[in-house]
Amino acid sequence: MEHAVAQTHQDWLIRVAEIFTPFEEDLFRDLGVRRLVKSLPNGMRWVQLENPALLHESAALKFLRWKLPLEHAWPCQPQRMHGFVEKAASTLREKFAQRSPQAVVVGALDPSPAGRYYRTLASNLRGRALQMFEHVLQGAHATEQQDPERMSLFVHIGSEGLFAGMATPRAAGGYFPGGTKFIQQAGDAVVSRAGAKCVEALHLVTCFRPVPNAGSHWLELGASPGGMTRELLDRGYQVTAIDRAEMHASLIGHPALVIRRMAVADFPKPAANFYQALLCDMNGDSLAAIRQVVRLSAGLQQGSLVIFTLKTHGQSSYAEINALHDEVIRQSHPLRHLSTVHLNYNRMEMTIFFEAG
Numbered sequence: 001m002e003h004a005v006a007q008t009h010q011d012w013l014i015r016v017a018e019i020f021t022p023f024e025e026d027l028f029r030d031l032g033v034r035r036l037v038k039s040l041p042n043g044m045r046w047v048q049l050e051n052p053a054l055l056h057e058s059a060a061l062k063f064l065r066w067k068l069p070l071e072h073a074w075p076c077q078p079q080r081m082h083g084f085v086e087k088a089a090s091t092l093r094e095k096f097a098q099r100s101p102q103a104v105v106v107g108a109l110d111p112s113p114a115g116r117y118y119r120t121l122a123s124n125l126r127g128r129a130l131q132m133f134e135h136v137l138q139g140a141h142a143t144e145q146q147d148p149e150r151m152s153l154f155v156h157i158g159s160e161g162l163f164a165g166m167a168t169p170r171a172a173g174g175y176f177p178g179g180t181k182f183i184q185q186a187g188d189a190v191v192s193r194a195g196a197k198c199v200e201a202l203h204l205v206t207c208f209r210p211v212p213n214a215g216s217h218w219l220e221l222g223a224s225p226g227g228m229t230r231e232l233l234d235r236g237y238q239v240t241a242i243d244r245a246e247m248h249a250s251l252i253g254h255p256a257l258v259i260r261r262m263a264v265a266d267f268p269k270p271a272a273n274f275y276q277a278l279l280c281d282m283n284g285d286s287l288a289a290i291r292q293v294v295r296l297s298a299g300l301q302q303g304s305l306v307i308f309t310l311k312t313h314g315q316s317s318y319a320e321i322n323a324l325h326d327e328v329i330r331q332s333h334p335l336r337h338l339s340t341v342h343l344n345y346n347r348m349e350m351t352i353f354f355e356a357g
C-alpha cells in the first residue's frame with residue numbers, strides 16, 4: 001500500500017521545546033509514552049501513548065508546544081514525488097472531509113529558513129486542499145479566524161513525509177501546525193526581545209478567552225526596558241508601568257503611559273476596578289512576584305486578564321519546575337488559572353494566563 005495510513009489514536013505528534021529536551025525522559029514517563037516512533041525536526045516527536053485520555057491531565061502538558069492525535073501518517077519523500085500535492089490533497093479529503101473540519105491548516109515541520117521548500121509546498125497543498133474541502137469547510141478559512149473550540153485539520157509536511165490529524169486549536173496548542181507563530185517585531189522600534197513574548201501571549205490567549213478591549217488600562221510589573229510596554233501601547237492600550245529600572249527613552253512622554261520607577265512592593269494597592277489587565281514579567285523569585293500580583297489584583301475589574309511570566313531559572317529539574325509552578329498556582333488565589341504555556345519566545349520560563357474574580 002502506497003499510503004501508510006491506519007494510525008490509531010494512540011499515535012500522537014508532540015513538540016518539546018529544545019530547552020526542555022534534557023527533561024525528555026521525565027516528560028515521556030508522565031505522558032505515558034510507550035514508544036518513540038520517530039524524532040522529527042524542530043522538537044516534534046511521533047510517539048505512542050499508553051492512555052491518551054490522560055494526556056490533558058498530565059503535569060507534562062505545559063512543557064509541550066503542540067499535541068495532535070496523529071491520524072494519518074505518510075512517510076515519503078515529497079520532493080522526489082511526482083504529483084505530491086494532488087495525491088496528498090485527495091487523501092486528506094478522503095480521510096477527513098466527512099468530519100467537516102472548520103479549517104485545513106498546513107505547515108512545514110521545519111519552519112526555519114532551511115525549510116523554505118516545504119513552506120512553499122505547504123502553501124500549495126493548503127491551496128489545493130481548500131479547493132477540495134470547499135463543500136465541507138464551515139465558516140473561517142483563515143488560520144487566525146479559527147474558532148479555538150472547533151475541530152481543524154492540521155497537516156505537517158517535511159522531508160520525512162506528511163503527518164495530519166484533527167483537533168481544536170485550544171487542545172492542540174495554537175492555530176498553526178506545530179503551534180509556531182513567527183512574530184515580526186517592528187525593526188528599529190524594538191525595545192527588547194520580550195516584546196515578542198507579549199505578542200505571542202496575546203495571540204495564544206485567544207485560545208482561552210478574548211484579549212482586553214482597546215483602551216483597556218494595563219498594570220505592568222517589571223516593565224523595563226519596555227518591549228512589552230511598546231507592544232501594548234501599539235495596540236491602543238493604556239499602561240501603568242512599574243520597574244526599579246529606567247524605561248527606554250523612546251517610551252518616555254507617551255500620552256498613554258504612566259511610568260512608576262520604584263519597587264513593585266512600594267506601589268500602593270489600587271482602587272477597585274481601576275485596571276482591566278495585568279502583565280507581570282518581573283525577574284527574581286516567582287513566589288514573591290505572584291504575591292505582588294495577587295495584592296495588586298484588588299484593583300482589577302472582574303474577569304480581567306492576567307499574564308504572568310513564571311521564571312524558572314533557579315529550578316534545575318523537571319520536578320522542581322513542577323513544584324514551583326504548582327505553588328505559584330496555589331498562591332494565586334483568588335485568580336482563576338486558565339492555562340500555562342511555553343511560548344516560542346519563552347526561554348527558561350513559562351507563561352501563565354489567569355483571570356481575575
Ligand SMILES: C[S@@+](CC[C@H](N)C(=O)[O-])C[C@H]1O[C@@H](n2cnc3c(N)ncnc32)[C@H](O)[C@@H]1O
Nearest residue numbers: 192194222225226227228244263264281282283
Ligand atoms: C525580564 S525584565 C522585564 C522585561 C520587560 N518586560 C520588557 O518587555 O522589556 C525584568 C524586570 O523586572 C524588574 N523587577 C524585578 N523585581 C522587581 C521589583 N521587585 N520591583 C520593581 N521591578 C522589579 C527588573 O528591574 C527588570 O527590569
